[in-house]
Amino acid sequence: xxxxxxxxxxNLFSLKSSFEILGSSACVTNDPEVIESSDRIVxxxxxxxxxAAKKLSDSGMARIVCEQAKKGKPILGICLGMQLLFETSYExxxxxxxxxxxxxxxxxxxxxxxxxxxxxxxxxxxxxKGSCPLFKYMHSGDFVYFVHSFYGAQCEEYVTAYTEYSxxxxxxxxxxxxxxxxxxxxxxxxxxxxxxxxxxxxxx
Amino acid sequence: MITxxxxxxxxxRDSRVVKGVNFEGLNDVSSPVELAAYYSENGADELVxxxxxxxxxxxxxxTDILKQVAxxxxxxxxxxxxxxxxxxxxxxxxxxxxKVSVNSGAIRNPQLVYEAAKRYGDQCVVLSADxxxxxxxxxxFAKGGREDTGMEAVEWIRRCVGSGAGxxxxxxxxxxxxxxxxDIGMLSAVLDAVSVPVIASGGAGCAxxxxxxFKTLPRISAGLAASVFHxxxxxxxxxxxxxxxxxxxxxxx
Numbered sequence: 228x229x230x231x232x233x234x235x236x237x238n239l240f241s242l243k244s245s246f247e248i249l250g251s252s253a254c255v256t257n258d259p260e261v262i263e264s265s266d267r268i269v270x271x272x273x274x275x276x277x278x279a280a281k282k283l284s285d286s287g288m289a290r291i292v293c294e295q296a297k298k299g300k301p302i303l304g305i306c307l308g309m310q311l312l313f314e315t316s317y318e319x320x321x322x323x324x325x326x327x328x329x330x331x332x333x334x335x336x337x338x339x340x341x342x343x344x345x346x347x348x349x350x351x352x353x354x355x356k357g358s359c360p361l362f363k364y365m366h367s368g369d370f371v372y373f374v375h376s377f378y379g380a381q382c383e384e385y386v387t388a389y390t391e392y393s394x395x396x397x398x399x400x401x402x403x404x405x406x407x408x409x410x411x412x413x414x415x416x417x418x419x420x421x422x423x424x425x426x427x428x429x430x431x
Numbered sequence: 432m433i434t435x436x437x438x439x440x441x442x443x444r445d446s447r448v449v450k451g452v453n454f455e456g457l458n459d460v461s462s463p464v465e466l467a468a469y470y471s472e473n474g475a476d477e478l479v480x481x482x483x484x485x486x487x488x489x490x491x492x493x494t495d496i497l498k499q500v501a502x503x504x505x506x507x508x509x510x511x512x513x514x515x516x517x518x519x520x521x522x523x524x525x526x527x528x529x530k531v532s533v534n535s536g537a538i539r540n541p542q543l544v545y546e547a548a549k550r551y552g553d554q555c556v557v558l559s560a561d562x563x564x565x566x567x568x569x570x571x572f573a574k575g576g577r578e579d580t581g582m583e584a585v586e587w588i589r590r591c592v593g594s595g596a597g598x599x600x601x602x603x604x605x606x607x608x609x610x611x612x613x614d615i616g617m618l619s620a621v622l623d624a625v626s627v628p629v630i631a632s633g634g635a636g637c638a639x640x641x642x643x644x645f646k647t648l649p650r651i652s653a654g655l656a657a658s659v660f661h662x663x664x665x666x667x668x669x670x671x672x673x674x675x676x677x678x679x680x681x682x683x684x
Contacts, residue, residue: 240527244502274552342650344628346554346597349652350476350682351433370434370682372507374529374554374597391432414507414529416471416684 229253229427230265232292234282238413242271242305245413245420251427259291266431268295272307276316276332276377279307280324289325296327301404301429303361306375309400309407318377328402330382335375340393346376351390351398351410359387359401360429361408364421371398371408371415371422379409404431434680435645436476436653437667438509438630439660441466444483446492448661467500470660473667474684475506479532479655482512483575494526501527509557515539520547524555532557532600535573537591538580548595553627558596560588562617563604569617576604584617585624592625599625600655603633610636610659613644618651628652635659638670645679 229246231239231253239255246253253269254261262268270292272279283289296302304312316322316332324332336345350370355362373390379397388399390410400407406426412419442449447461467478480500482493490513501508510523511532520531531551537543537558548556561572562584569584588599601621603614613634622629631644635656644654659665674681 238524238527238529240498240525241501241505241508241529244527245505248503248505273554274550344626344650344652346627347433348554348598348628349433349436370684374507376553411507411529413505416506420505 228265229267229269230262231255231269231271232262232288233257234279234286234288238273239271242269242413245423246427249420249424249427257286257288259287262291262295265300267301267303267426267429268292270302270304270308270311272305272311274307276307276310276318276324277320277322280311280316280322283311283325293325293327296405299404300431301426302327302406303426304405304407305413306409306411309409310377310379312400312405312407313379313382316377327405328382328385328400328407330385330400331380332377333380335378335392335396338378338394339396343393346374347392347396348374350415351392353388353390353398354395355388357387359399359406361399361401361406361422361425362388363425365418369418371410371412371418373398373410375409379407404429432680434476434682435651435674436630437474437641437670437681438477438479438653438655439470439475439667440479440481440632440655440657442481442483442657443493443496445489446496449483463496464499464503467504470667471504471506474671474682475667476653476682477507477509478504479509479511482510484513494522497523497526497528511557511559516543517546517550520551520555524551530555530557530598532559534559534561535575538571538573538582541590541594544591544596545594548597553595553597556596557598557600558588558591559600559602560584561602561604569620572604576607585620588621589624592627596627598628598630598652600630600632606634609634612636612640613654615644615647618644618648622648622650630655632656635665638665638673641665641670642673642677642679645674646677
């Protein structure tokens with residue numbers, strides 16, 4: 228069973244539905260017992276980093292996710308959920324993340340061509356790096372759906388995919404059992420469903 | 432490379448897609464669920480659903496349909512129509528919508544964009560503006576294009592983006608239904624004023640109109656249309672192929 232962490236943000240309906248269509252049972256939950264008994268964990272998230280980090284921490288979910296991560300359970304952070312895996316975010320101030328992957332979160336506007344729009348919204352192609360188990364059913368050049376204004380920085384060692392937005396932008400990261408995607412696999416058609424399928428096959 | 436998005440728009444009333452549609456291989460051509468699946472399989476990059484019902488009861492039917500769509504379709508879904516306060520955002524977001532489009536609701540209550548962006552993030556709030564030239568000036572219209580608000584449109588859009596709208600749909604009433612191409616002049620004026628993605632709507636009559644749109648205005652992020660897709664005047668796979676032939680980045684599946 229996949230535990231989709233509910234801490235009051237994000238389109239959890241689509242996420243739950245995408246696992247169900249793959250034949251995996253998924254539970255949207257903030258119950259520590261359910262999370263502990265799950266096979267794998269998804270950390271969703273949209274909106275502002277500071278608010279989400281506070282909700283994650285206040286609800287006790289931050290501590291549980293970190294405990295489960297240290298036990299080796301596969302964890303997938305999506306969009307803001309990926310950014311929360313890093314140590315620090317500089318989105319409107321300076322906020323602490325879960326520090327499960329070294330790195331920080333910084334504004335896209337500092338690195339991209341100023342003529343480009345922010346947020347970075349739409350379907351962009353992935354350039355895969357290394358052999359991340361999440362991408363075993365896909366190829367470099369496949370399109371996925373992005374919507375974000377901040378990006379993962381100082382995390383080169385853990386990047387498993389980049390996307391091009393005038394410069395290479397962190398699209399996915401991994402460190403042992405911890406995975407993160409800046410894009411939304413649950414909104415990326417069949418390519419995205421295959422990524423979630425691969426996540427369900429990662430051994431815990 | 433980021434691709435240009437092609438977005439079919441479905442107007443839904445009494446649980447049916449309004450505007451006659453005629454597709455081979457679809458048993459129920461006006462079923463929002465079947466039509467959405469058809470578009471998704473054919474390479475639509477996103478879908479917009481407008482709830483054009485009036486009553487509370489019908490609104491509940493609409494959210495049921497939205498849930499059915501979101502259970503089987505895994506591309507971005509934007510929902511608009513009848514969005515007047517934060518509880519409307521909550522209602523559609525909990526049923527699988529990714530983005531919420533506000534129009535008359537923001538005109539009645541300009542704080543709505545700010546409050547929604549603060550709670551759900553900028554990426555969630557799409558400003559949809561119906562615009563028509565009045566005496567050579569772009570005016571914002573409310574109530575589905577029936578009422579002139581007297582407000583200058585570019586300034587209105589700039590204000591809403593400043594309040595947190597993460598995307599803007601520009602629907603030209605002047606070109607809507609004419610099928611003579613998108614409103615390049617109006618879109619260009621909006622692009623000059625904001626740096627969030629702008630979606631062009633109103634005027635598409637054939638696939639070449641999308642090519643002209645993206646060639647003339649390379650910063651336009653997406654083209655939105657309803658009847659040209661519903662009536663099969665434009666097929667999405669052929670449109671994507673035409674874009675690629677014209678060196679316009681497109682997601683081909």
